[in-house]
Amino acid sequence: MNSILFMILRRLRRPLILIIVSFAVATIGLTLVPGVDDHGQTWYMSIFEAFYVISYTATTIGFGEVPYPYSQAQRLWMTFSIYLTVLPWFYAVGKIITLLQDVSLRQTIAAERFARNVASLQEPFFILCSYGQSANLLAHILDEKNMRVVVIEQKQERLNELELADTKNTILSLCADAKIPENLIRAGIYNPHCSGVVTLTDNDDVNLAVAVSVKLMQPNLRVLARAERKDIAANMASFGTDTIINPYTLFGDQLAMRVHALGTYILHQWLTGVPGDTLPPPENPPRGNWLVCGYGRFGKSVVENLEQENLTTTIIEAMPDLTECEECVVGSGTEAETLIEAGVHDACGIIAGTDNDIDNLSIVMTAKELNPNLFLIVRKNNRNNGALFRKFGADITMQPTDIIAHECLAHMLTPLLAEFLTLVRDQDNHWANNLISKLVDVVGETVPETFAVTIDADNAEAVSEYIERGLLVKLGNLMQDPSDREKELKLVPLLLVRDEVSMLVPDKETIIVKGDCILCCGTYDAKMTLPASINNNTTFNYIMTGREVPDSVVWRFVQRLISS
């Protein structure tokens, strides 16, 4: 703020001096010019009176000739004064207005205001170093989950979109370059409430710069970065970047998961979704020969993952030399001949994975005409083309930006969730389906809340005290409803981590030990109730024993008297 004030003052130096000088000359002249009072005698204005007259003249207010009609000499001087003072006055006003519209000044003011607002945040928040399509989605899901978000984005038009968006909490934003450490500091990386930095720009170098600067300045802060090139990813990892997201491998990975383990995929989507949303009924892709159109980085990842699932693929690629495709049908896939050549009549499905939405739609439409039984998977690159894809209604529409956002969310909500989802990938589809039906029984079909509980003196005071007294606490006890211990809270424990060993979907009979971390999934009510019951001695005592122990010493004494 200080620097801005002085910047304004320095630029106003010339107009201010002009005003002072012109007022001084005009005022002094007016006191020296003789006038005539109502008795016909000569009088001279005092300095104060003259200053008063010049003040209202220069500002063009013009009260007229006071206290007596002016003499000819005074009028002469006033005429001169008007031109002398009014011009500097307007010059100064114009200068102030120009200054207020000055781009650099407004940017400085916006940056200072942004930094002040961030510094006053009193709850955990994440910093998003871009506001592209994935970051946009991510910001909205986080906001929906009542987490604060701070955005640094270089393009003003994207921020305009953010300003118009309907959000629960104010999303603070700054139009600036995230590569500059100064801006990261403004966004609050030194703020104790900052829970992490997410950089998802489509430029690897920017992401690298952000990840490295954050890790250098605040090594303990969680950093999620997007990286397409292997060397960049390795560089990020060497600086300790916590999560590195490669959109291409992620896409292929998710596609493979959809094809071979639908349950696992749904679980993944469900736990990282927006609370309150329902998931559309999933399609189960058939097994057989797949046509893959486009052998770019996405295509390669898709083919690799499909082959791992023992599915055969036929690649259609327009530029085989450029993409190092050894065995493929040459063509873009948008024309029938290429598709027939690739064996569209015998294939079970087609994946249109080029980076052009219109091409992708054209591919699947042509393929569908040739073979109506085909299972259609289409890649959607631009969120703005949503209407086209909805109208077409492919069996699966996959959008890389959505996938990135969901993956980030898994790592941001709680690190346990990311670990859980990794473990789930090793389980079979049957296991995942069982878990889903269990979850649906308990929390219903909408996206549940996912949260972690640590059993220690800070986060679960009552429970840890109970354990210290040598009493056994089972996992099931934590799930009892504090208002009626016969009932259970609507939550399912998903993962229990003890001494770096993870237990998937632990049993209710599991004995709790101090230091355990438990990942739970449940309704919003359960998420709110659980901390209260495991922190309050009286409540937890009721859960464990069914008896209510009075809080005060006197009542405990009275109760002991009655019972004895």
Add this chain to the structure above:
Amino acid sequence: MNMEKVVFGFFIVLAMTLNFGFFLGDIDNASHHHVYELYAAITVSLIATVLKFGDRTQVGAILLSTSLAADLQLITAAILWAALQGNMETAHLMVYIVSLSGGALMANFVSVVLLISETISQRR
């Protein structure tokens, strides 16, 4: 030689000397203190203040604050003069005005001392 420095030094020294000129004389004798001298002192002091705007150094900041202190006292003296003239005894009024200008003189003096010390420390 730098024209900007000449103008800067000129106004700061002029502000002090005009202030001193007004202050000089019996404190309650109106004929020793001319109104135009106070007027000139205020004008020059204001110009000196504006010239000091925007210097971010430590010395610049102190120079600006001494100037603001001088302005405050001189303008207060002028307001008293305009508001109370004719309402109270001239000798009493004069004491108020001249003592205020004495305060401003101190501030202007500090300003000049700072200017000189900064000039000497530069060795160029």
